[in-house]
Amino acid sequence: MTPTRTYFLAPLAGYSDLPFRRCCRRFGLVYAHTPLLDAGALLHHDSENREILARGDDEPWLAVQLMGCRPDDLRQAAAILNDYPFDALDFNMGCPVRKVMQRNAGAALLKTPELALDCVRVLRDVVKKPLTVKTRILSETDPDATVRFCLALQDCGIDGLTIHGRLPQRIYAGPVAMAVIKAVREALSIPVTANGGIFTAADADALATGSGCDRLMVARGAIGNPWLFRELIQGLAAAPTHAEICAMLLQQVAGMVELYDEERAFLAGRKIILSYLCGRGYRRRLRAQMAIVKTMAEFLAVFRQIEAEGPLAATDGVSDTPDLAGHRSDVEQPPATDGVSDTPDQHVP
Ligand SMILES: Cc1cc2nc3c(=O)[nH]c(=O)nc-3n(C[C@H](O)[C@H](O)[C@H](O)COP(=O)(O)O)c2cc1C
Numbered sequence: 001m002t003p004t005r006t007y008f009l010a011p012l013a014g015y016s017d018l019p020f021r022r023c024c025r026r027f028g029l030v031y032a033h034t035p036l037l038d039a040g041a042l043l044h045h046d047s048e049n050r051e052i053l054a055r056g057d058d059e060p061w062l063a064v065q066l067m068g069c070r071p072d073d074l075r076q077a078a079a080i081l082n083d084y085p086f087d088a089l090d091f092n093m094g095c096p097v098r099k100v101m102q103r104n105a106g107a108a109l110l111k112t113p114e115l116a117l118d119c120v121r122v123l124r125d126v127v128k129k130p131l132t133v134k135t136r137i138l139s140e141t142d143p144d145a146t147v148r149f150c151l152a153l154q155d156c157g158i159d160g161l162t163i164h165g166r167l168p169q170r171i172y173a174g175p176v177a178m179a180v181i182k183a184v185r186e187a188l189s190i191p192v193t194a195n196g197g198i199f200t201a202a203d204a205d206a207l208a209t210g211s212g213c214d215r216l217m218v219a220r221g222a223i224g225n226p227w228l229f230r231e232l233i234q235g236l237a238a239a240p241t242h243a244e245i246c247a248m249l250l251q252q253v254a255g256m257v258e259l260y261d262e263e264r265a266f267l268a269g270r271k272i273i274l275s276y277l278c279g280r281g282y283r284r285r286l287r288a289q290m291a292i293v294k295t296m297a298e299f300l301a302v303f304r305q306i307e308a309e310g311p312l313a314a315t316d317g318v319s320d321t322p323d324l325a326g327h328r329s330d331v332e333q334p335p336a337t338d339g340v341s342d343t344p345d346q347h348v349p
Pocket residue numbers: 010011012013014015034035036065092093094095134164172195196197198217218219220221
């Protein structure tokens with residue numbers, strides 16, 4: 001456990017909603033982000049906005065992440081968000097998904113730095129809370145371009161910066177260019193958060209050492225594995241027990257059914273259910289049944305079988321590799337206590 005570190009849950013479209021954040025918060029997570037919210041969708045009152053914007057009264061700190069590339073839309077969207085109870089607004093300058101890039105938003109803004117800076121200046125004008133930017137590196141080998149761009153972002157008056165140490169074209173694969181993040185960290189006077197590749201406490205140590213950052217952002221490592229925060233924040237490297245997995249899965253699914261309607265909860269939620277079950281020795285047949293559940297009743301019928309049966313031995317050929325959650329051990333460990341927070345840094349945006 002490293003008490004001086006601050007851990008953030010990344011913005012994760014399709015994942016970092018209220019039910020998932022509540023699971024992570026049980027293990028000490030304080031600083032979290034909503035999934036990205038499209039400025040245009042906010043102005044057009046899309047139905048999904050309510051769910052993205054949902055914040056629990058029990059949440060200690062939450063940043064909303066905004067995405068867009070039209071300064072006027074961003075101005076109006078940010079003005080609307082000023083009335084919501086968020087602790088900070090983060091601007092997305094790193095999303096590599098084609099439909100976002102085609103609209104010149106997300107990581108596409110790195111190709112139009114003047115527009116990117118205009119967007120940030122507009123946001124700085126309007127946003128009453130701390131304003132942060134989440135971006136990516138511009139080169140894996142030469143830190144200068146990334147440093148120059150980040151200095152320009154700092155000059156726009158932002159309060160913090162997160163750098164995902166991969167190029168947009170790498171999507172989420174490959175090593176994290178820690179030296180580039182480190183150069184930015186050394187050049188800027190605002191807080192810099194390093195992001196990329198944290199699946200274990202050892203990964204976090206490596207990123208902290210390599211980037212020189214004591215602010216670290218966790219993304220895929222927490223999917224189906226909120227216990228990662230127990231390891232990172234509470235220093236308890238215990239794999240979840242079968243009972244813990246069942247309890248957390250049930251909590252997240254129940255939260256999703258409450259937040260979304262039942263049909264949408266399971267449409268979006270099946271991949272989340274599987275993220276809890278994959279790689280942990282649960283029988284393939286039961287996982288296959290989970291992959292098609294449509295209602296709470298169907299979910300509970302399969303869940304009860306999984307709960308009763310538990311994981312099989314790791315050598316029976318049923319364990320697989322989770323697509324998102326990364327490294328995992330199927331070794332059962334005693335449960336640990338939860339609910340301990342890390343110490344909030346006064347200037348954390
Ligand atoms: C499913 C998924 C959804 C994501 N959604 C967002 C998002 O809404 N906003 C954002 O800035 N980054 C998003 N990201 C990127 C992550 O926040 C993070 O930068 C990236 O996954 C690298 O961190 P990791 O290696 O720890 O996963 C997403 C990544 C994944 C895998």
